[in-house]
Amino acid sequence: MRTMTELPPAPGAERYLALDFVNSAIALPGGQFTDLLGTPKAANQWLAERDLAPADAGVQEMCAAQLRSLREHIRSLFAARVAGIPALPSALSAVNDALSRAPSAALLYWDEKNGPYRATACPTNEILDRALAILAANAADLLTGADAESLAACDSPPCSRYLLRHGRRHWCSTRCGDRVRAARAYARRVGQK
Known part of the structure; x- marks a missing residue:
């Protein structure tokens, strides 16, 4: 069973790591907030779970x-795209x-046993730079690709997650959709009295 902070990935996050990345800051009902990158240990875990860094990378606070x-x-760029306004130059x-x-x-390497293969060279001191580049490239791909028109913010306050909208769905999760439907039903009941 998922806890409040263990939301399922938003629609599209399985295709765009950048969606998963921007959704790592989670606003929850009741003024609660969870940041999956809030501590060096949490950031290291998030990166390792997505194969962006080894589990023992030793992420520091600066990273x-x-x-x-x-x-x-990237959230700022997503918000600008969704709102149809110019992006901030700083973003x-x-x-x-x-x-x-x-x-x-990726560079070309040769393994005597298995032959040629490609891999991105990444010395230990460049792990963060590589992760940042991958996340930025993925966000740029989303913002400039065919899926950009489907990018949307979850319509369930206070949720701050982004998703790729499919059909009429405007929520990042069933929980957010249920919350909106419950609020509408309550408003109808109160309005009928």
């Missing part, structure tokens, strides 16, 4: 702060900076 900062810049700059931090092309 966790950089992740949270990029997340907020574009932050994403472009992250994109330029690590090589995007």
